[in-house]
Amino acid sequence: MFKPSPGGTGANGSEPQVDKYPVIETIGLTKTYTMGDVEVHALQGVDMTVHVGEMLAIMGPSGSGKSTLMNIIGCLDVPSSGLYRLDGIDVAMLDDNALADIRSLKVGYVFQNFNLLPRTTAQANVELPLLYAGIGGRERRQRAEEVLKTVRLDHRGGHKPNELSGGQQQRVAIARALINRPQLILADEPTGNLDTRNSVGIMELFQQLNEEQGITIIFVTHNPEVADYCDRVVRVRDGLIESDERNSPVGGEAPPFQAMPSVATGQ
Amino acid sequence: MHFYESVRVAMLALAANKLRSGLTMLGIIIGVGAVIALLSIGRGVERFFVEQFTSLGTNLLYIFPGQLSGGPPQERGRDVGVLTLNDSYAIANPLRVPDVIAVSPEVTGRVVVARGSSDLEVSVSGVTATYQDALLGEAAIGSFVGETDVQERGRVVVLGSDVFGSLFDPNEDPLEQTIRVNNILFRVIGVMEERGAGIGGANLDETIFVPLTTASDRLFRRRTVSGDYIVNVIYATVSSEERMEAAQEQIAELLRERHNIDFQGEDDFSIINQSDLLSIFGDILGLFTLFLSAIAFISLLVGGIGIMNIMLVSVTERTREIGLRKAVGAKRRNVLGQFLIEAVTLALIGGILGIILGGGGALAATSFINNFSAVVGIDAIVIALLFSTAVGLFFGIYPAYRASRLNPIDALRYE
Ligand SMILES: Nc1ncnc2c1ncn2[C@@H]1O[C@H](COP(=O)(O)OP(=O)(O)O)[C@@H](O)[C@H]1O
Numbered sequence: 001m002f003k004p005s006p007g008g009t010g011a012n013g014s015e016p017q018v019d020k021y022p023v024i025e026t027i028g029l030t031k032t033y034t035m036g037d038v039e040v041h042a043l044q045g046v047d048m049t050v051h052v053g054e055m056l057a058i059m060g061p062s063g064s065g066k067s068t069l070m071n072i073i074g075c076l077d078v079p080s081s082g083l084y085r086l087d088g089i090d091v092a093m094l095d096d097n098a099l100a101d102i103r104s105l106k107v108g109y110v111f112q113n114f115n116l117l118p119r120t121t122a123q124a125n126v127e128l129p130l131l132y133a134g135i136g137g138r139e140r141r142q143r144a145e146e147v148l149k150t151v152r153l154d155h156r157g158g159h160k161p162n163e164l165s166g167g168q169q170q171r172v173a174i175a176r177a178l179i180n181r182p183q184l185i186l187a188d189e190p191t192g193n194l195d196t197r198n199s200v201g202i203m204e205l206f207q208q209l210n211e212e213q214g215i216t217i218i219f220v221t222h223n224p225e226v227a228d229y230c231d232r233v234v235r236v237r238d239g240l241i242e243s244d245e246r247n248s249p250v251g252g253e254a255p256p257f258q259a260m261p262s263v264a265t266g267q
Numbered sequence: 268m269h270f271y272e273s274v275r276v277a278m279l280a281l282a283a284n285k286l287r288s289g290l291t292m293l294g295i296i297i298g299v300g301a302v303i304a305l306l307s308i309g310r311g312v313e314r315f316f317v318e319q320f321t322s323l324g325t326n327l328l329y330i331f332p333g334q335l336s337g338g339p340p341q342e343r344g345r346d347v348g349v350l351t352l353n354d355s356y357a358i359a360n361p362l363r364v365p366d367v368i369a370v371s372p373e374v375t376g377r378v379v380v381a382r383g384s385s386d387l388e389v390s391v392s393g394v395t396a397t398y399q400d401a402l403l404g405e406a407a408i409g410s411f412v413g414e415t416d417v418q419e420r421g422r423v424v425v426l427g428s429d430v431f432g433s434l435f436d437p438n439e440d441p442l443e444q445t446i447r448v449n450n451i452l453f454r455v456i457g458v459m460e461e462r463g464a465g466i467g468g469a470n471l472d473e474t475i476f477v478p479l480t481t482a483s484d485r486l487f488r489r490r491t492v493s494g495d496y497i498v499n500v501i502y503a504t505v506s507s508e509e510r511m512e513a514a515q516e517q518i519a520e521l522l523r524e525r526h527n528i529d530f531q532g533e534d535d536f537s538i539i540n541q542s543d544l545l546s547i548f549g550d551i552l553g554l555f556t557l558f559l560s561a562i563a564f565i566s567l568l569v570g571g572i573g574i575m576n577i578m579l580v581s582v583t584e585r586t587r588e589i590g591l592r593k594a595v596g597a598k599r600r601n602v603l604g605q606f607l608i609e610a611v612t613l614a615l616i617g618g619i620l621g622i623i624l625g626g627g628g629a630l631a632a633t634s635f636i637n638n639f640s641a642v643v644g645i646d647a648i649v650i651a652l653l654f655s656t657a658v659g660l661f662f663g664i665y666p667a668y669r670a671s672r673l674n675p676i677d678a679l680r681y682e
Pocket residue numbers: 033034035040041042060061062063064065066067068069680
């Protein structure tokens with residue numbers, strides 16, 4: 001079973017408060033899909049602020065708009081209306097190339113179904129983002145080996161996805177998300193396809209990345225035990241934020257976002 | 268992303284689907300292969316003819332009876348479009364045609380030669396003594412037809428090397444032996460050295476040479492009503508290349524006079540020089556090339572459509588891959604480049620294989636033919652490669668553009 005380490009805020013708590021600035025700010029974010037005559041309002045005005053170093057879970061029933069929100073945050077999709085600022089930059093102002101640069105350099109995305117290139121070695125899969133960041137072969141190899149070590153797959157670099165277990169495949173995907181040293185990792189149901197034992201391993205890995213490297217991590221999950229690893233849980237229903245709660249830390253101080261003005265009142 | 272990385276990614280993608288890539292290339296391979304093969308053979312034929320013509324010297328004039336340009340037959344004059352031995356002697360007169368230094372008339376046909384139990388059909392050339400200097404090489408054994416042989420209508424024959432090989436043992440002395448030509452006994456006085464194909468492709472090694480008078484009287488029985496010897500062609504050697512036009516005018520004037528053509532009448536003969544022949548030949552070759560270009564264009568079009576088709580399928584099939592690449596930072600130009608390079612690589616490899624197959628095939632096929640070989644030109648290779656690349660680019664651009672415009676999340680969600 002999941003055993004969240006005590007003090008979800010871990011390293012955050014010991015860091016100076018001045019480092020805490022919002023990495024993600026959304027105001028009145030909406031997304032409407034049109035399918036023929038039918039309009040699906042996947043997001044209906046989401047206001048959310050996430051600070052550097054947070055580990056946050058987004059929960060909610062299926063179809064409530066969690067993935068839609070994550071995709072917009074990850075710059076894989078654009079909102080229908082509303083403001084989204086990533087690192088203080090209004091994403092709506094960016095062109096296609098700049099968005100590609102954000103996906104490449106700022107954000108690491110982890111998918112529920114891993115999305116590894118088949119017939120391609122773990123090493124090459126991990127190197128992929130570096131290819132588009134214009135980094136040369138030697139450095140690519142070196143850095144891929146490094147992150148594979150971080151996800152404890154040092155000896156699996158030569159294996160193809162179909163030669164790896166689900167948990168190992170997801171580690172490869174996490175290594176790929178890590179390789180460009182992003183400040184933000186987005187994981188859409190990363191343990192959704194994994195058994196409990198593998199899920200624990202993956203969550204411990206995320207926790208370690210959050211604590212040791214200070215990477216901001218946002219999860220989408222159905223699993224309350226995954227949420228237990230996080231210091232904040234946002235609940236979404238019908239494209240709206242239903243609740244936004246801090247997980248009670250075990251013997252830690254209040255998470256920093258509590259001290260910040262909410263976006264709504266700050267405006 | 269560096270160019271060679273894109274090439275590597277493209278090659279991997281093509282290698283992942285070897286059979287399909289191969290089949291897609293097939294159109295280009297066959298198209299380019301066929302064109303290169305035909306072009307190489309055409310080039311070989313061209314070189315062969317140019318060599319044949321120029322080996323006879325650039326100061327040779329060919330005089331044929333009638334209008335080569337296909338004009339209407341003449342109503343006036345004596346025998347319509349006929350050249351005779353006396354015409355030839357007249358041209359040889361330095362007072363009338365000062366710029367011509369040697370004249371060689373020829374009458375040709377097919378005959379059966381026999382000796383003992385062996386017989387075969389060969390070409391026969393009725394010639395005069397000047398023929399050897401103007402058009403032939405050395406005699407390997409014995410001597411060539413002499414002036415007295417022509418005067419006396421001697422039944423003497425000079426054999427081409429292949430004819431000798433067919434009728435005699437290699438060590439046998441053929442001189443003074445008799446053979447039958449159309450059942451008439453002839454005395455062998457010489458054998459020519461191996462020479463290969465001559466003017467118009469006739470193989471001189473499979474030809475026998477007899478005095479012109481003998482050929483006309485004993486083999487063909489061809490004379491004019493006035494008893495003159497009819498010839499098929501007169502070769503005139505001009506003193507120098509600069510005097511070609513002058514010589515042509517002198518001959519034309521003489522022949523018009525001899526044939527009683529008034530000043531309004533058309534020539535009943537044609538005088539042709541090397542460059543005329545080469546340009547007639549060039550016209551034929553040009554037509555051939557045009558025809559080839561049409562085939563090339565159609566086959567490249569077909570090949571290109573095949574590539575476009577497969578690239579569209581490939582883009583659809585790999586929608587998720589494209590989505591993933593974009594999700595991890597690939598820009599539109601990266602995706603565009605990847606698929607374009609794939610298309611160009613397909614076309615280019617097809618082109619290279621086509622060149623190897625077509626060029627190699629043409630060389631192999633012609634290696635069995637004496638004195639003739641296909642010529643695989645560098646220019647043809649370069650053009651084939653350029654065209655293959657262009658086809659890949661042209662037919663690859665649309666699928667690649669479609670791929671590059673995919674929205675990452677839509678692509679990732681694609682089922
Ligand atoms: N590309 C799309 N086209 C049309 N409807 C979509 C699309 N993506 C999501 N939706 C709809 O938007 C709503 C929210 O979807 P999603 O964000 O995937 O929910 P969740 O991840 O919370 O399960 C759902 O009703 C879904 O059907």
